[in-house]
Amino acid sequence: xxxxIIRIDNLVKSxxxxxxxxxxxxxxxxxxKLALIGPSGSGKTTILRILMTLESIxxxxxEICGDQLYHMRRNGREVPADEAHLHKMRSHIGMVFQHxxxxxxxxxxxxxxxxxxxxxxxxxxxxxARAMELLEMVGLADKADARPAQLSGGQKQRVAxxxxxxxxxxxxxxxxxxxxxxxELVEEVxxxxxxxxxETDMTMLLVTHEMGFAHEFADRxxxxxxxxxxxxxxxxxxxxxxxxxxxxxxxxxxxxAGHRV
Amino acid sequence: xxxxxxxxxxxxxxxxxxAKLTVMGCALALVVAFIAGLGRVSRFAAxxxxxxxxxxxxxxxxxxxxxxxxxFVLPFAGVTLEPLQAGIMALGLNVGAYAAEVVRGAILSxxxxxxxxxxxxxxxxxxxxxxxxxxxxxxxMLPTFGNNAIELLKGTAVVSLISLHDMTFQAQVVxxxxxxxxxxxxxxxxxxxxxxxxxxxxxxxxxxRITRGLDGVR
Numbered sequence: 396x397x398x399x400i401i402r403i404d405n406l407v408k409s410x411x412x413x414x415x416x417x418x419x420x421x422x423x424x425x426x427x428k429l430a431l432i433g434p435s436g437s438g439k440t441t442i443l444r445i446l447m448t449l450e451s452i453x454x455x456x457x458e459i460c461g462d463q464l465y466h467m468r469r470n471g472r473e474v475p476a477d478e479a480h481l482h483k484m485r486s487h488i489g490m491v492f493q494h495x496x497x498x499x500x501x502x503x504x505x506x507x508x509x510x511x512x513x514x515x516x517x518x519x520x521x522x523x524a525r526a527m528e529l530l531e532m533v534g535l536a537d538k539a540d541a542r543p544a545q546l547s548g549g550q551k552q553r554v555a556x557x558x559x560x561x562x563x564x565x566x567x568x569x570x571x572x573x574x575x576x577x578x579e580l581v582e583e584v585x586x587x588x589x590x591x592x593x594e595t596d597m598t599m600l601l602v603t604h605e606m607g608f609a610h611e612f613a614d615r616x617x618x619x620x621x622x623x624x625x626x627x628x629x630x631x632x633x634x635x636x637x638x639x640x641x642x643x644x645x646x647x648x649x650x651x652a653g654h655r656v
Numbered sequence: 657x658x659x660x661x662x663x664x665x666x667x668x669x670x671x672x673x674x675a676k677l678t679v680m681g682c683a684l685a686l687v688v689a690f691i692a693g694l695g696r697v698s699r700f701a702a703x704x705x706x707x708x709x710x711x712x713x714x715x716x717x718x719x720x721x722x723x724x725x726x727x728f729v730l731p732f733a734g735v736t737l738e739p740l741q742a743g744i745m746a747l748g749l750n751v752g753a754y755a756a757e758v759v760r761g762a763i764l765s766x767x768x769x770x771x772x773x774x775x776x777x778x779x780x781x782x783x784x785x786x787x788x789x790x791x792x793x794x795x796x797m798l799p800t801f802g803n804n805a806i807e808l809l810k811g812t813a814v815v816s817l818i819s820l821h822d823m824t825f826q827a828q829v830v831x832x833x834x835x836x837x838x839x840x841x842x843x844x845x846x847x848x849x850x851x852x853x854x855x856x857x858x859x860x861x862x863x864x865r866i867t868r869g870l871d872g873v874r
Contacts, residue, residue: 449772478781485778496773500791509787510777562777 398461400425400566400598401446406455408441408622415441417622419455425565426596430609430630433619434645439602443568446600447490448481460487460565486514489564493571495551497543497558503530504539507558515562522561529557533587549580553587560591567591569601573608581605588612606649610634618642660839663830667840670826671847677743677812677822678851682805684748685755692752693759694785707756714753720814722746727818743815743822751808758800762793795867802859806852823847 399422408416415438423429431439444450446457448464457464466473467480476484498506507526511517517525530536533553543551552572559567569588573581585608592599592612603609609616609630616633618626618641626639637643695707714722727742737745766789774784816825823844830840 447772447776449775482778482780485775488776490776492769492773492776494769496769496776498770498773498788510779513783513787514778514780558777 397425399423399458400427400460401600402456402458403442404456404458406442406445406457407453408438408445408450409453415622416445419623421617421624421627423566423598423600425598428592428599428612428614429601430613430616431600431602431619432604432606432609432616432633432645433625437619438622439617439619440570443490443570443600443602446566447488447568448485459484486562487564488566488568489559489562490568490570491552491555491559491572493574495543495548495555495575497551497555499543501542502539503535503541503543503546503554506543506554507561510558511561526557526561529560530554532590533557534583547580548576549583552576552584556584556587556591564597566598566600569599569603571602571604573603573605604649606634606646618645620645663834663840664843666826666830667823667843667847670821670823670844671851673740673821674809674812674823674848675851676740677747677815677820678805678809678855680744681747681751681808681812684744685750685752685804685808686801688748688752689755689759692756693763696756696760697763699781711753711756714750715757719746719750719811720817722750723814723818739815739818739820742818743812743820747808747811747815751804751811754807755797755801755804758797758804759793762796763789765796766792795863798859798863798866802856805855805859809851809855810848 401423403422404420406416406419407414415436419438419442431442433439441450445452446459446464452465456466462484463473463476464481464484465476467476468474498509501509504523504526507529508517508519508522511522511525512519527536527539530539533556535550535553535557538546538550538554543554546554556572572588573584576584585605588601588608589612591597599612601609601612611630613630615627616630617624618633618637618639620641626633626637626642632638633642634646637646692707692710695703696711698704698707723742723746726737726746727739730737730742763785770788770792771784774788779787812822813824815822816828827840827844831837834840
């Protein structure tokens with residue numbers, strides 16, 4: 396039996412007096428594809444942001460690849476992680492954002508090669524060759540010299556995926572990656588992600604409102620509400636046979652809003 | 657009277673001093689602005705405090721008083737400066753304080769999602785600033801830097817008070833010797849204007865160069 400690659404234990408996150416996450420615990424196995432669904436404000440995006448260390452935690456523990464993410468040992472005592480520890484831990488994790496967050500002053504190629512050259516000391520030629528492979532994979536090899544401003548939303552998001560992949564993280568986080576896209580551009584991004592899921596053994600966590608995609612993509616679906624997991628299981632169960640009343644009513648609303656399941 | 661050629665060359669000599677003060681004052685102001693501006697956004701409280709103290713002091717007291725301190729008071733502390741050095745220092749530190757706030761404002765106006773992208777690709781704090789934040793902040797600073805440079809040019813006139821023979825000083829000399837106010841002061845009016853024009857053109861050129869390929873970014 397292998398160990399989980401992510402272990403979330405009794406995680407609490409408060410913004411002021413509002414508890415976004417309230418004693419959350421779950422594990423993720425290596426290679427697992429997880430879809431996090433739920434109403435907005437249910438805390439699913441916050442989980443990804445916490446895993447990427449963009450947000451601090453209020454209480455609890457997170458273990459990534461066998462090490463504590465927000466804690467470290469010093470003189471045998473557990474203390475909050477410092478920047479050096481976070482830097483080390485971040486190398487396991489990559490993230491793709493809702494609004495792409497590409498570097499506007501760099502070319503597509505530079506967006507992808509910047510971090511490998513700086514953080515891993517990859518020689519430029521090698522980083523560029525690898526970046527071209529990734530661009531090939533996301534179907535944008537001809538855009539290597541373009542600026543992000545010259546790309547469509549779907550193209551930007553595919554570049555953002557390539558940028559995250561260039562660092563070869565073991566865990567990838569996708570935060571509503573199609574929510575900011577025009578409907579006709581959603582498909583091209585989902586196709587890339589489908590290939591990625593099929594061809595790599597990366598662990599993937601996906602926050603999405605695309606229920607049809609979550610169904611196809613995920614090994615396990617977690618339904619969140621008010622900072623807790625209400626229900627979880629394989630997609631067939633969650634989407635076809637939800638047990639909890641809250642899951643049922645959420646899915647009904649989503650379908651009524653015109654999303655495919 | 658009548659030797660207008662000689663008087664003109666006097667004023668041109670002054671113009672050279674004014675130009676020197678402006679160029680070197682701007683260079684000092686720029687360096688100081690980056691140090692203090694970055695200091696203002698440092699994560700170390702002591703550095704933030706130091707930068708704030710510098711900025712508030714130099715913005716809050718007059719350039720006139722600062723110049724006198726640099727030239728007449730510093731010697732008591734064992735630091736004696738040439739008039740030109742004193743002028744450059746007072747002008748550079750004064751304008752640098754204003755420009756530091758420009759640096760800080762530009763850095764803070766780079767969207768938060770750029771910082772988050774940097775964290776997600778695991779850049780260190782220094783790499784974030786050096787490769788992502790600062791290059792995007794720089795184009796935002798330039799127009800206001802242009803204003804600051806022109807302010808500095810016009811501020812150079814105060815140095816005649818520490819016996820530096822700048823353009824304004826020479827105009828006074830000409831006025832004293834010829835009794836004409838109109839001609840020398842009309843001349844330096846035009847010269848100041850031309851210098852300011854050259855400065856703003858230069859900044860505009862740098863702006864176009866730096867923002868090339870960045871059109872439509874935001």
